[in-house]
Amino acid sequence: MEMMKYSESEQAVETLAALAQVNRLAVFRELVKAGNAGLAAGVIAKRVGVPASSLSFHLTNLKHAGLVAERREGRSVIYRVRFGTMQNLISYLLENCCAEDRSIESTHKTIATGEPT
DSSP: OHHHHHHHHHHHHHHHHHHSSHHHHHHHHHHHHHGGGOEEHHHHHHHHTOOHHHHHHHHHHHHHTTSEEEEEETTEEEEEEOHHHHHHHHHHHHHHHSTTOGGGHHHHHHHHHSSOO
16 A cells, blocks of 8 residues: 555656646646647647747656647647646645645545535
8 A cells, every 4th residue: 555655656746847847837837728629739839939849848748747648630739738637636735735634625525526515
């Protein structure tokens, strides 16, 4: 059981590390705003103001952390947020970092179910 917690902790660290860079966080925020429809790489680069070569590096980091998925539409690659990964991270943080604060329980339930309590 302790090994599972270690794995969850490592995943949380990897996910947070991927977001701990200004350009990657900006890319992630644009993708969150776009929702499940996602955005083409060119659109992301324009909105964030990052050259294509840098954007590719940042998207790779976000994909490796499980935060972003991609699909091909014709000649374009569309990127979208994997909301489940973000939801898992928030749930992990609330369970493991705020476990003693009972006022957090309703927030955790809202995140876990997607419905307000």
